[in-house]
Amino acid sequence: MNLRPAIVLTSLLLPLTAQQGNLDEFLKLEPVLQAALKRAGPFVVTVETFGGTRHSMGKDGPTDGPAPPKPRPKPKKVEPTPVPTPDELPKPLKPGEKPKEKPGEKPSEGKQDPKNDKPEKKDKKKKLGLVATGFQQTQGKTSGIVLTSDGWIMISRFALNLNPTTILINVPGHGTYHAERVGEDTSRGIALVKIDAVGLPVPKFVHPNDVRVGQWAFALGRTFAEAEPTVHLGIVSAKNRLFGRALQIDAYTSPANYGGAVVDIHGRVLGISVPLSPSGRNAGVEWYDSGIGFATTIGDIQGLVKRMKEGQILQRAWLGVQLSTSHLGPGAKITGTPKDGAAKEAGLRKGDIILEVDGVHVLNGPHFQMLVSSRLGGETCTLIVKKKRKDEPIEVGPITLKNAPWSEQRKGKEDLPASFSLPEKEDGR
Amino acid sequence: MRFAMIVVASATVFTAHVLTAQTADFGKAYSFDERKPKTQIERTVHKLLPSIAKIHGASGLATIKAYATGIIVSDQGHIVTLDQILLQKDRTRVVLFDGTVHDATLIRADDKLGVRLLKIDPAGVNGKLQPLWPPAEEQSKYRNGQFVVSLGNCFRLAEFSEKVSATFGVVVGKANTALRYRMADVKYDGDIILTDACNNPGQYGGGLFTLDGRWIGLNMRLLDSKETNTMLSAALPARDLLPYLEEHVLGKKRDVVTKKVVPVWTGITLFEQAGRKSPPAYVERVKRNSPGRKLGLKIDDMIVRIDDFSIRSCKELRSVLNKYKPGDTVTVMWKRGTRVMTGDMKLAEKPKK
Numbered sequence: 200m201n202l203r204p205a206i207v208l209t210s211l212l213l214p215l216t217a218q219q220g221n222l223d224e225f226l227k228l229e230p231v232l233q234a235a236l237k238r239a240g241p242f243v244v245t246v247e248t249f250g251g252t253r254h255s256m257g258k259d260g261p262t263d264g265p266a267p268p269k270p271r272p273k274p275k276k277v278e279p280t281p282v283p284t285p286d287e288l289p290k291p292l293k294p295g296e297k298p299k300e301k302p303g304e305k306p307s308e309g310k311q312d313p314k315n316d317k318p319e320k321k322d323k324k325k326k327l328g329l330v331a332t333g334f335q336q337t338q339g340k341t342s343g344i345v346l347t348s349d350g351w352i353m354i355s356r357f358a359l360n361l362n363p364t365t366i367l368i369n370v371p372g373h374g375t376y377h378a379e380r381v382g383e384d385t386s387r388g389i390a391l392v393k394i395d396a397v398g399l400p401v402p403k404f405v406h407p408n409d410v411r412v413g414q415w416a417f418a419l420g421r422t423f424a425e426a427e428p429t430v431h432l433g434i435v436s437a438k439n440r441l442f443g444r445a446l447q448i449d450a451y452t453s454p455a456n457y458g459g460a461v462v463d464i465h466g467r468v469l470g471i472s473v474p475l476s477p478s479g480r481n482a483g484v485e486w487y488d489s490g491i492g493f494a495t496t497i498g499d500i501q502g503l504v505k506r507m508k509e510g511q512i513l514q515r516a517w518l519g520v521q522l523s524t525s526h527l528g529p530g531a532k533i534t535g536t537p538k539d540g541a542a543k544e545a546g547l548r549k550g551d552i553i554l555e556v557d558g559v560h561v562l563n564g565p566h567f568q569m570l571v572s573s574r575l576g577g578e579t580c581t582l583i584v585k586k587k588r589k590d591e592p593i594e595v596g597p598i599t600l601k602n603a604p605w606s607e608q609r610k611g612k613e614d615l616p617a618s619f620s621l622p623e624k625e626d627g628r
Numbered sequence: 629m630r631f632a633m634i635v636v637a638s639a640t641v642f643t644a645h646v647l648t649a650q651t652a653d654f655g656k657a658y659s660f661d662e663r664k665p666k667t668q669i670e671r672t673v674h675k676l677l678p679s680i681a682k683i684h685g686a687s688g689l690a691t692i693k694a695y696a697t698g699i700i701v702s703d704q705g706h707i708v709t710l711d712q713i714l715l716q717k718d719r720t721r722v723v724l725f726d727g728t729v730h731d732a733t734l735i736r737a738d739d740k741l742g743v744r745l746l747k748i749d750p751a752g753v754n755g756k757l758q759p760l761w762p763p764a765e766e767q768s769k770y771r772n773g774q775f776v777v778s779l780g781n782c783f784r785l786a787e788f789s790e791k792v793s794a795t796f797g798v799v800v801g802k803a804n805t806a807l808r809y810r811m812a813d814v815k816y817d818g819d820i821i822l823t824d825a826c827n828n829p830g831q832y833g834g835g836l837f838t839l840d841g842r843w844i845g846l847n848m849r850l851l852d853s854k855e856t857n858t859m860l861s862a863a864l865p866a867r868d869l870l871p872y873l874e875e876h877v878l879g880k881k882r883d884v885v886t887k888k889v890v891p892v893w894t895g896i897t898l899f900e901q902a903g904r905k906s907p908p909a910y911v912e913r914v915k916r917n918s919p920g921r922k923l924g925l926k927i928d929d930m931i932v933r934i935d936d937f938s939i940r941s942c943k944e945l946r947s948v949l950n951k952y953k954p955g956d957t958v959t960v961m962w963k964r965g966t967r968v969m970t971g972d973m974k975l976a977e978k979p980k981k
Contacts, residue, residue: 223668225775226839232773232798249908249930249940338940339855365908365963367932375932377966395966417773420801422856423822429801430773431824451824454856487858 228415231464235417236430238466241371241400242345243428243459245421246354246378248338250364334454334484336360342420342428342459343368343392344471346497348401350376350394351508353497355458355473356383357484359390368394369425382507386515386575387444387495388473388483391507402460403467406498407446410435415464416448418472418492420456429456433492435469441477442573445493446470452492454484461494470494503575516574516600518542520553528563530554530585545598550587557581576602672777672841673794678758680792680834681707682723682781683732683746685714697780697792697834698722699846702877703757704750705730708869709833710849711737711744722748726755727789738872740815741864743846745876760835762866762873763842770821770844774799778825778863780834780847792834797825803862804936806854814851820862821845827861836863892954893978896920896931898942906941911962923960923973932968933961949975 338361343354352368359380366378376394383390418431433450440447448461452472461470474483475493483493497504503513519540526532530552536543547553553561557580561567574580581596665674679700687694698709707722709715720732730748737744750757762768770776776799781792800822807814823836827847836845845863853860874880895918899910909931914920925931931939935958937948952958954977961970 226668229773229775233771236773247932247938247940249932335857337855337857339857340938341856365930367963367968375961375968377963377968379966423803423805423853424801427772427801429803429822430798431800432773432798453858455853455858455860 232417232430232432235462235464235466236419236428239402239417239419239460239462239468240428242402243419243421244343244345244352244371245369245425246341246343246352246358246458247367247369248341248358248361248363248365249367251338251361334487336454336484338363339454340422341454341457342422344458344460344468345370345399345401346391346504348397348399350396350399352378352392352394353458353471354390354392355471356385356388356390357454357457357474359383366392368392370394370396370399371421371425373399382509382511382513384500384503384507384513384575386513387500388475388493389471389495389497391504402462404498405463405467405469407438407443407469407496408499410438410446410469410496412436412438416446416450416461416469416494417463418448418450418452418456418459418461418494420459420472422455422459428459431456436491440493441475442569444573445473445475445495448472448492448494449490450492451488451490452494453487468497470496514576514602516571516576516578517603518571518580518598518600520547522564522567524564526552526564528561528566530561531564531567539601539604541598541601545582545595547582547584547595548587552585553582554585554592555583571600574600576600668839669777669794669796672837672839673779675841676760676777676779676835676837677791678725679760680725680779682784682786682792683707683709683715683833684721684723685712686716686719687714693784693829695781695784695830696832697830697847698746699833699835699843700757700759701745701761701873702759704877705748705753705757706735706759706873706877707732707746707748708743708846708873709746710846711739711742712832715744715746720746722746723788724753724757725789725791728752728754735876741868741872742814742816742848743864743869743872745873760843762870763844765867767842768844768865768867770799770838772799772801775839776823776825776844777837777839778823778827778831778834778847779837780827780831782826782828782831784830793831795826795831797823800824803853803860805856805860807860807862808852808854809849810852813854816864818868819865820848820860821865822860822862824861827863835866887953890954890977892949892952892956892975894918894920894949894973894975896925898945900942906943909939909942909945919973919976923971925962926964928964930963931960932963934958 341355341358343352346353366380367375368378369375373396376396378392378394381391381393412435414435416433416435418433419428421428423429431450433448435446436449437447446469450461457472457474459472460468461472462468472492472494474487476483476486506513517540519537519542520533521535523532523534533547533549533551533553535549536547553567555561556567556570559570561570577600579597579599581594582598583592584595585592665671681698681700683696683698685694692713694714696709696712696714698707701708715734717734720734722730722732724730730752732746732748735745735747776797778795778797779792786792802819803822804819807816821836821844825836827850831847832849834847835843836847837843843866845866846869848862848864851860851862852858871882875882895915896911897913899912900907911925911927911929911931913927914925931945933939934948939945939948952975954975957972957974959970960973961968
């Protein structure tokens with residue numbers, strides 16, 4: 200067998216054919232992109248918000264609400280205050296004498312040492328947020344997509360961060376409409392609004408199971424220009440991110456296209472681009488333009504859309520168990536059950552080991568966390584638990600999961616995030 | 629002793645030989661001219677590079693870079709770039725494609741556009757300059773998602789005869805948004821071209837070109853959009869430079885329109901609280917026989933848009949109205965309850981008394 204000439208021939212021919220065929224191959228992408236834009240353009244809408252308060256989104260900037268509650272301080276033992284004997288009662292002061300202060304008492308408000316006052320001032324500055332870090336959200340436009348032809352519009356929850364008083368939606372070719380907030384899903388960063396319109400263009404949605412990692416994903420937005428949507432190129436970087444809620448894409452996503460559609464080359468919607476981050480409470484906005492963007496998938500959440508249409512605010516689930524980090528499995532070992540948690544009410548205690556969640560074998564703690572985090576508040580789950588000092592595992596449930604305490608709507612003025620305004624000049628640089 | 633001398637001599641000869649060989653190789657390997665461009669991007673960059681000049685000037689503050697990029701626009705040595713602090717008299721130098729350094733004189737800047745022309749002496753240039761000119765109107769069109777190449781000396785990576793950097797991206801879209809550079813507002817209020825081709829310090833003043841070599845934009849600095857508070861990689865449409873270039877390069881006289889500033893009057897009083905952040909433009913009172921009354925505005929209506937400008941606060945409404953003069957007709961969009969209404973309003977002059 201003399202293969203050498205054949206090998207030499209092919210090795211000579213291969214680079215030639217490869218080069219000539221592929222050098223300008225990428226130019227074929229441009230018409231495909233244009234076609235996708237043409238198909239996807241009509242259902243990407245502009246969302247304008249008015250009113251509300253401006254605030255900064257620093258490292259702990261919330262979208263789901265304020266940071267998780269701090270552990271409660273242990274109640275101190277209250278010692279009964281001794282009844283003062285006549286000798287301990289304050290004596291009337293002589294003229295020129297200063298009143299003595301007890302070491303534990305606070306100085307009276309009128310007479311404060313200037314030295315003692317300084318650290319308090321610093322704390323106040325921090326509270327007011329005069330030194331703002333991170334991204335500053337402004338009142339302005341974002342994008343959204345049409346969900347149904349009878350006026351349901353899905354937008355990014357980012358647009359509602361400032362609690363706007365008015366939302367207007369401009370559908371290209373149809374006009375501007377007043378929108379009303381209906382439902383939200385804080386865990387996915389999306390919100391539903393309703394406008395009074397009919398005959399809107401409706402997109403086709405792709406089920407996340409049909410998405411392949413590496414396929415083209417174009418992030419559209421209609422924030423800046425209302426005539427034509429803006430477009431950023433990218434690919435799908437990963438599937439099933441954030442507990443199966445989102446796709447990760449590498450197209451630039453920023454407040455300029457949050458709420459806009461992420462489409463494939465056929466103009467079908469893969470998802471809606473939103474700021475998210477794995478911890479669930481950080482804004483995710485600080486990742487804008489970084490190559491890490493998230494697109495919440497819509498093809499698989501028809502049931503949730505129905506719930507949101509009824510006006511529900513969906514939040515991440517919270518079972519209320521603290522898990523052992525040293526227990527490597529099988530199962531997840533409980534080391535504590537906080538007071539208000541669903542687990543405590545269901546009778547779970549320290550030392551119990553959770554073996555199954557709804558028929559899925561729990562491998563270890565993180566696996567259990569993943570199984571619960573993908574749920575929403577209000578859903579139920581059934582556990583199989585091996586109780587402490589008992590041999591036979593028992594079934595517990597169905598347990599109704601609660602909303603995560605840190606995703607509750609903020610109440611009271613003190614929880615409002617820091618705000619400050621940038622100096623705005625009329626003209627001049 | 630003699631032996632050692634021979635060794636040293638041979639060593640020097642050898643090193644000299646190696647050095648010359650290296651420089652020759654360096655020239656061969658890195659010279660752009662000797663390679664034939666194969667792809668469309670290569671062809672475009674190859675064609676355009678001789679028209680791009682590197683500009684070095686006085687360094688300003690620590691954060692302001694002392695380098696930029698310019699585009700040659702005439703064979704008399706005119707170079708257009710962004711008007712920046714580094715451009716100072718007697719301190720501005722231009723490095724051309726072939727590495728030759730030229731002193732540049734400054735020509736009056738256009739404040740509105742924020743661009744400035746430099747001029748070098750064409751007599752001192754080797755060979756001929758290859759000027760570019762903003763293309764005709766049909767040629768300067770672009771679509772969203774179109775591939776573009778941005779050329780510029782980003783981070784001053786290119787020294788002497790090294791060529792400026794080329795970055796590749798798409799046109800993201802056309803935008804008309806309020807712009808800010810650091811803390812100050814930008815005067816330019818026309819359309820800008822957004823792109824995702826990198827626009828780093830030093831790339832400012834460079835060009836944005838389509839793949840068939842049409843000049844569509846002049847790179848701007850990294851600006852912030854006041855609407856979204858995000859950084860934009862933007863370019864000034866090349867077409868918008870034409871009046872300025874024609875005036876100073878071709879010597880055409882521009883029609884100077886002297887406007888007598890007359891404030892417009894709508895007769896609308898807005899609901900505003902002193903000392904607060906400017907709230908949305910809610911109508912508090914409308915005077916009789918005023919343009920606002922003729923339009924049909926009522927109390928508690930919220931003005932949302934005037935022509936293409938969206939109004940998010942009372943302050944924005946005032947600044948938008950300042951762009952018009954009495955007698956102009958504007959389309960006003962307002963919100964009454966949950967209804968959105970539109971109508972035309974003819975602006976008037978404030979009646980005396």
